[in-house]
Amino acid sequence: MTTVVLRTTxxxxxxxxxxxxxxLFLEGHNHPGGGFIAGVLTTTAFALVYIAYGIEFLEDEVLxxxxxxxxxxxxxxxxxxxxxxxxxxxxxxxxxxxxxxxAGYPFLTQAVAxxxxxxxxDDLELASAVVFDLGVYFVVVGSLLTVLSVVGGE
Amino acid sequence: MSADLTTVLAVVAVPFIAxxxxxxxxxxxxxxxxxFAAVVALACFALVGVLAAATGGHPSTVSVGWIPAYxxxxxxxxxxxxxxxxxxxxxxxxxxxxxxxGYMHGEPNQAKYYATMLAFMGSMIGxxxxxxxxxxxxxxxxxSVASFLLIGFYTGERSSRRAARKALLIxxxxxxxxxxxxxxxAAATGTFSLASLVADPAGTRASLQAAGLYLPALGxxxxxxxxxxxxxxxxVWLPDAMAAPTPVSAFLHAATMVKAGVYLVGRFxxxxxxxxxxTVVVATLGLVTMAVTAVLAxxxxxxxxLLAYSTASHLGLIVAGFGFADVVGAETGAFHxxxxxxxxxxLFLVAGILAHEVGTRRIAEIGGVARDxxxxxxxxxxxxxxxAGIPPFAGFYSKELLFEVSYQAAADAGGLAxxxxxxxxAGSVFTFLYSIRFVMLFFGDRPASVGAxxxxxxxxxxxxxxxxxxxxxxxxxxxTTIDLVVGMVAESAGGHADFHVGVPTTLKPPVVMSAIxxxxxxxxxxxYDRLHTGIAAVLDRPVLRADWWYxxxxxxxxxxxxxxxxxxxxxxxxxxxxxTIATMSGVTLVAYVAAGAAPATVQGLDLxxxxxxxxxxxxxxxxxxxxxxxxxxxxxxxxxxxxxVAIFYILASAPDLALTQLVVETLVLVIFLLVLxxxxxxYGSIPTGRGARDVVLSxxxxxxxxxxxxxxTAATPTAPINNFFIERAPVPPTHGSILLDYGGGGNxxxxxxxxxxxxxxxxxxxxxxxxxxSVLTLIGMRDRGETE
Numbered sequence: 001m002t003t004v005v006l007r008t009t010x011x012x013x014x015x016x017x018x019x020x021x022x023x024l025f026l027e028g029h030n031h032p033g034g035g036f037i038a039g040v041l042t043t044t045a046f047a048l049v050y051i052a053y054g055i056e057f058l059e060d061e062v063l064x065x066x067x068x069x070x071x072x073x074x075x076x077x078x079x080x081x082x083x084x085x086x087x088x089x090x091x092x093x094x095x096x097x098x099x100x101x102x103a104g105y106p107f108l109t110q111a112v113a114x115x116x117x118x119x120x121x122d123d124l125e126l127a128s129a130v131v132f133d134l135g136v137y138f139v140v141v142g143s144l145l146t147v148l149s150v151v152g153g154e
Numbered sequence: 155m156s157a158d159l160t161t162v163l164a165v166v167a168v169p170f171i172a173x174x175x176x177x178x179x180x181x182x183x184x185x186x187x188x189x190f191a192a193v194v195a196l197a198c199f200a201l202v203g204v205l206a207a208a209t210g211g212h213p214s215t216v217s218v219g220w221i222p223a224y225x226x227x228x229x230x231x232x233x234x235x236x237x238x239x240x241x242x243x244x245x246x247x248x249x250x251x252x253x254x255x256g257y258m259h260g261e262p263n264q265a266k267y268y269a270t271m272l273a274f275m276g277s278m279i280g281x282x283x284x285x286x287x288x289x290x291x292x293x294x295x296x297x298s299v300a301s302f303l304l305i306g307f308y309t310g311e312r313s314s315r316r317a318a319r320k321a322l323l324i325x326x327x328x329x330x331x332x333x334x335x336x337x338x339x340a341a342a343t344g345t346f347s348l349a350s351l352v353a354d355p356a357g358t359r360a361s362l363q364a365a366g367l368y369l370p371a372l373g374x375x376x377x378x379x380x381x382x383x384x385x386x387x388x389x390v391w392l393p394d395a396m397a398a399p400t401p402v403s404a405f406l407h408a409a410t411m412v413k414a415g416v417y418l419v420g421r422f423x424x425x426x427x428x429x430x431x432x433t434v435v436v437a438t439l440g441l442v443t444m445a446v447t448a449v450l451a452x453x454x455x456x457x458x459x460l461l462a463y464s465t466a467s468h469l470g471l472i473v474a475g476f477g478f479a480d481v482v483g484a485e486t487g488a489f490h491x492x493x494x495x496x497x498x499x500x501l502f503l504v505a506g507i508l509a510h511e512v513g514t515r516r517i518a519e520i521g522g523v524a525r526d527x528x529x530x531x532x533x534x535x536x537x538x539x540x541x542a543g544i545p546p547f548a549g550f551y552s553k554e555l556l557f558e559v560s561y562q563a564a565a566d567a568g569g570l571a572x573x574x575x576x577x578x579x580a581g582s583v584f585t586f587l588y589s590i591r592f593v594m595l596f597f598g599d600r601p602a603s604v605g606a607x608x609x610x611x612x613x614x615x616x617x618x619x620x621x622x623x624x625x626x627x628x629x630x631x632x633x634t635t636i637d638l639v640v641g642m643v644a645e646s647a648g649g650h651a652d653f654h655v656g657v658p659t660t661l662k663p664p665v666v667m668s669a670i671x672x673x674x675x676x677x678x679x680x681x682y683d684r685l686h687t688g689i690a691a692v693l694d695r696p697v698l699r700a701d702w703w704y705x706x707x708x709x710x711x712x713x714x715x716x717x718x719x720x721x722x723x724x725x726x727x728x729x730x731x732x733x734t735i736a737t738m739s740g741v742t743l744v745a746y747v748a749a750g751a752a753p754a755t756v757q758g759l760d761l762x763x764x765x766x767x768x769x770x771x772x773x774x775x776x777x778x779x780x781x782x783x784x785x786x787x788x789x790x791x792x793x794x795x796x797x798x799v800a801i802f803y804i805l806a807s808a809p810d811l812a813l814t815q816l817v818v819e820t821l822v823l824v825i826f827l828l829v830l831x832x833x834x835x836x837y838g839s840i841p842t843g844r845g846a847r848d849v850v851l852s853x854x855x856x857x858x859x860x861x862x863x864x865x866x867t868a869a870t871p872t873a874p875i876n877n878f879f880i881e882r883a884p885v886p887p888t889h890g891s892i893l894l895d896y897g898g899g900g901n902x903x904x905x906x907x908x909x910x911x912x913x914x915x916x917x918x919x920x921x922x923x924x925x926x927x928s929v930l931t932l933i934g935m936r937d938r939g940e941t942e
Binding site: 083 | 809810812813814817818820821824825827828829831885889891892893894896897898899900901903904905907908909912913915916919920922923925926927929930933
């Protein structure tokens with residue numbers, strides 16, 4: 001399926017997909033979107049690259065993380081990074097809850113702060129839930145990419 | 155005075171902490187870790203002493219909140235019985251640890267041994283002091299696990315592993331019965347708090363009877379206690395448990411763990427005694443165990459086997475004592491717990507010395523070693539005669555109490571109840587026989603097989619001497635023992651604190667029974683060998699051996715499992731999917747019918763034109779899917795269906811759902827294409843039978859989903875939760891610069907996900923992460939498993 005048409009399309013579409021996923025993530029608090037959707041979309045972007053160029057291209061040329069793991073059947077070292085990714089996501093999500101505990105509130109209490117007079121935005125709403133959502137995003141991206149790469153590597 | 159929370163927590167926690175640091179201590183002290191463990195046990199013994207001094211044996215409750223939302227608290231209840239069992243666990247523990255220094259010399263896995271023993275000691279203290287049924291159950295199962303690890307200590311030996319498994323199956327299985335019993339009690343009385351149950355025994359009994367749950371509670375609790383305390387026919391694990399190192403047998407399987415079941419009977423005696431069922435069940439169980447296992451002990455050929463059966467027999471005596479409704483019953487049990495722990499632990503330690511110094515555990519190969527082991531022989535005489543129940547040794551007094559109470563019960567009830575004293579005497583005759591046989595190991599002729607005998611090291615000699623000293627002290631001053639210790643224990647079990655024992659001076663029925671016992675015993679002992687071979691010959695018939703039943707049952711299950719597996723686990727994913735899906739749908743539908751759930755009635759479909767169009771397209775996609783010529787075409791048409799659902803969401807004003815559906819649908823499609831690239835284009839046609847089955851299955855799934863939607867939307871709650879979210883999710887009109895009470899977001903779905911129900915989301919992303927890990931593990935370990 002690595003046709004020229006597909007490769008060219010992926011080249012054009014990829015940045016847009018990634019940008020949209022970031023927007024969806026940031027907008028999630030007030031508009032449709034959120035960590036889960038953004039995570040799945042980011043994964044889709046990676047999946048497109050896999051289909052069009054193959055996993056070796058992604059890990060060697062784009063991310064410069066070629067090489068082999070010591071584990072049988074799991075050839076690509078990039079999978080270790082994905083694994084670290086979802087571990088990090090879980091840590092962020094759980095950690096954001098612990099911050100609330102440290103401040104004396106129940107686990108996972110979220111807060112919203114309003115900052116006035118920010119250039120461009122004027123009134124900016126900062127939600128602590130974004131941190132938790134970032135954890136969700138990382139977990140989704142890490143896990144789905146792990147599954148995708150391991151199964152795709154078969 | 156009442157118990158101090160800090161002291162109670164310390165006495166329970168210290169052994170566990172010590173167990174945790176044991177591996178480090180072993181690295182530092184090596185085999186001298188025995189002394190570390192002994193010091194820990196002594197410290198705990200001292201703390202139990204402090205508790206005893208502070209409370210004077212009067213009931214006292216301390217509590218620390220655990221799960222306040224469910225009213226579960228870490229409650230401890232301190233009274234006479236609790237203090238005695240905790241005192242035995244720590245006191246005998248200290249002696250056994252010192253003994254282990256000599257016995258375990260040169261053995262591998264010292265860290266595992268001492269850590270497990272210490273953890274066991276902590277669990278046993280926990281069982282004794284638990285003031286809450288849940289806490290009691292947790293510690294109870296801890297002791298079973300510790301026992302499992304210690305019986306299977308020699309992991310290289312098949313018999314050890316088998317014995318460990320057997321003990322675990324029976325004691326943990328019994329523990330589950332006990333748990334059901336606890337649940338029954340809690341259901342009837344509405345509380346798990348042992349302390350409040352014990353505080354009002356009559357009320358507890360009344361509410362159990364009112365709920366009609368008295369007999370179930372009694373049954374389940376007795377099975378639990380019987381499994382732990384090796385009562386017939388669940389005694390089979392105890393003789394096998396002798397595969398453990400001897401100090402373990404002395405500690406767990408003589409003095410403490412097996413006492414947990416007895417403790418349970420004693421603890422619940424005040425709550426349940428009264429109705430005739432109690433005496434019928436408990437006293438009969440105890441007496442039958444006492445007699446049967448005493449007979450089996452005579453047939454034993456191994457010193458530890460003899461002691462194991464004897465332990466079961468004496469536990470039966472204690473259970474029987476508790477089983478009689480008269481107050482003397484409680485006193486019998488309470489007194490014999492102490493006596494048995496002292497003399498049986500001493501005898502086990504003696505058996506360990508014999509095994510070490512003579513080099514065998516076979517009874518026939520030991521004899522006349524008193525000259526070489528004079529101190530050990532003296533210990534054996536004191537402990538053995540106490541076990542035989544010969545006046546004026548300690549065991550005599552508690553046995554006299556049993557004779558007294560069984561005679562009393564028979565005299566009161568008449569008829570069949572005369573079997574009680576008769577069985578008690580018969581069991582005691584055999585107890586006398588095997589006790590004397592054990593003592594005679596040190597006297598008489600010396601078999602040629604006995605070679606040169608070394609003196610045991612002091613670490614192995616001192617503990618049995620101390621225990622024999624305790625036996626001697628109780629023998630000399632039984633009344634003082636009662637006043638100091640046993641009285642308060644008897645009070646916990648529903649007896650009187652002040653009762654009297656002593657060498658009898660007048661001729662009363664119990665005295666006659668004792669005389670018969672000892673007289674018959676002396677006469678029969680001349681034919682001990684004939685009795686021994688005779689009983690062994692009878693036991694050759696497998697149906698008469700409880701062990702045969704256990705083996706047949708367990709092997710039967712194993713075989714049935716092995717036979718059934720190829721039928722159920724075919725190895726084809728398709729079969730698994732069929733069964734899983736069919737079961738899930740079937741169970742759900744049956745549950746709806748059973749619960750009488752009524753689906754919402756659909757009133758007049760009022761659909762906008764666009765929605766109708768979208769649904770029509772979806773239907774066409776489904777129809778095309780069924781006749782798709784290749785996998786790729788099938789997947790593509792399937793995704794049309796998915797995208798139509800997304801559009802349906804948009805039309806139904808659910809942008810977030812639509813977005814998620816779109817993104818997931820895209821990803822699934824992409825992954826499908828990635829995989830399909832490597833698969834054959836089409837497998838060919840499927841057999842008609844399988845096709846029909848799949849059609850039925852898919853209709854079933856569709857029906858389940860439809861019914862579920864209709865049932866769930868039929869509910870009309872008075873205060874729907876969506877109002878809460880709609881009010882709380884957005885930014886309120888007036889607010890400060892920091893907002894805590896509200897979600898503060900325009901997207902309610904996302905605010906629910908990351909704020910109101912963030913804990914749920916945390917769970918869900920953990921599942922996603924686990925799925926990733928599982929795939930990694932499965933693929934990474936693919937070559938292992940069935941081939942190995």
